[in-house]
Amino acid sequence: VKNIPNFAFHLSKSMEALLQLCDDPDSNVRMVADESLNRIIRAMMDNNVVKVHMELHKEIKKNGNVRSLRAALSRFAQLAHMIRPQKGKAYIQNLIPSLVEIAKRREELVLETLASSLPHILAALGSFTTDNNIRDLLKTFLCNLSSEMPVVRRTAATSIVSVCLNCRKPSVFLSYTLNSLIDTIIPLKDGDDTDTVLGILNCVRLLLPHLSQSSDSGLRGSFGVRRDTQDTPLSVDRFIQVYELCLHFTRHSDHNVVTTALETLHQLLLSAPAQLLDVLLSPQGLTRSRIQAQPQDSNKLSRRTLSEMSVASSVEHLTADSPLLDTQEDTIQDSRLR
Numbered sequence: 001v002k003n004i005p006n007f008a009f010h011l012s013k014s015m016e017a018l019l020q021l022c023d024d025p026d027s028n029v030r031m032v033a034d035e036s037l038n039r040i041i042r043a044m045m046d047n048n049v050v051k052v053h054m055e056l057h058k059e060i061k062k063n064g065n066v067r068s069l070r071a072a073l074s075r076f077a078q079l080a081h082m083i084r085p086q087k088g089k090a091y092i093q094n095l096i097p098s099l100v101e102i103a104k105r106r107e108e109l110v111l112e113t114l115a116s117s118l119p120h121i122l123a124a125l126g127s128f129t130t131d132n133n134i135r136d137l138l139k140t141f142l143c144n145l146s147s148e149m150p151v152v153r154r155t156a157a158t159s160i161v162s163v164c165l166n167c168r169k170p171s172v173f174l175s176y177t178l179n180s181l182i183d184t185i186i187p188l189k190d191g192d193d194t195d196t197v198l199g200i201l202n203c204v205r206l207l208l209p210h211l212s213q214s215s216d217s218g219l220r221g222s223f224g225v226r227r228d229t230q231d232t233p234l235s236v237d238r239f240i241q242v243y244e245l246c247l248h249f250t251r252h253s254d255h256n257v258v259t260t261a262l263e264t265l266h267q268l269l270l271s272a273p274a275q276l277l278d279v280l281l282s283p284q285g286l287t288r289s290r291i292q293a294q295p296q297d298s299n300k301l302s303r304r305t306l307s308e309m310s311v312a313s314s315v316e317h318l319t320a321d322s323p324l325l326d327t328q329e330d331t332i333q334d335s336r337l338r
Helices: 007-021 027-043 049-062 066-082 085-103 108-128 131-144 150-165 170-185 194-211 236-249 255-270 274-281 311-317 328-337
Strands: 217-219 226-228
Touching: 007 027, 007 049, 007 066, 027 066, 049 066, 049 085, 066 108, 085 108, 085 131, 108 150, 131 150, 131 170, 150 170, 150 194, 170 194, 170 236, 194 236, 194 255, 236 255, 236 274
Parallel strands: none
Antiparallel strands: 217 226
16 A cells, blocks of 8 residues: 555545544544554554654644544654654744644643643653743743633643753753742732632642752753753742742632642652751741741832743843843754754
8 A cells, every 4th residue: 555656645634534533423433533543653653654743743733623633642742752853843843833722722631631742742852942932832831820720720730840841941941930930929918819829839849849850951952962051040038938838828718729738848848958958947947938028128029920920921031141042052053953
């Protein structure tokens, strides 16, 4: 069959039809379509995997019905490691806008599939992303943390960690994300939105283990090249703020907030940096609150909404030598990979 004329055309039409049949009302049809897709992909692994990548990417870009999108997204994630380095830049630049649009959907199954697929996709293609790509993804997921739907908040937190860990500057974006999350809820005010508090605490809990790990290098430049990056270490005050926030929300009237605060506090103490332990174990203890607005600090502490604090909105405040900006050398190498 592979030797027939116009084989690529027939393969394209076959995969397109099978992906659409994954959303058929009849469960038997859906099952057969799913099995047929798997058989085609296995048969094409040797010499036509590029065409399979293209067809799956085309379906992801459509952002259509739930079942077809999930089928394409999960399979693309499984095959992402087989994308040739020469094509990695083109794939990720075209894929990021589609992932951003998918992240804005509210179907639980779609968001769960996206959250489970992102680590595999970015593990293979994260070295080709630009800082703008990462900011676009984080902006969308950070906004999802205030959703009323628990699944949306949970998948957003998981996706944020995946994006930060698999970008070219993980330590920079991990620190920046934590700073942004904390700035959203301090100084404390009465009547904080419960959904937002839950989303932020859960995301902070997932970030903490990775913040405690020293990372003095990141993926930068061309594929597979590691270079030292300018690190942005978190001050001990940030960890103290997390500690105080956890204690504060243990007195919340909503038991879900109390449970999440305790889980976050537990994770903080498990992965606490030495500087934080020194402060907590010192005879003086905490001499002042870092989450309540003080009269003399009224102009320093200001809170932002999740949409306002997104990474994308802060580009204008970055200096030319900021580690959140691609260097000229990075830009030149990126252009060569296109």
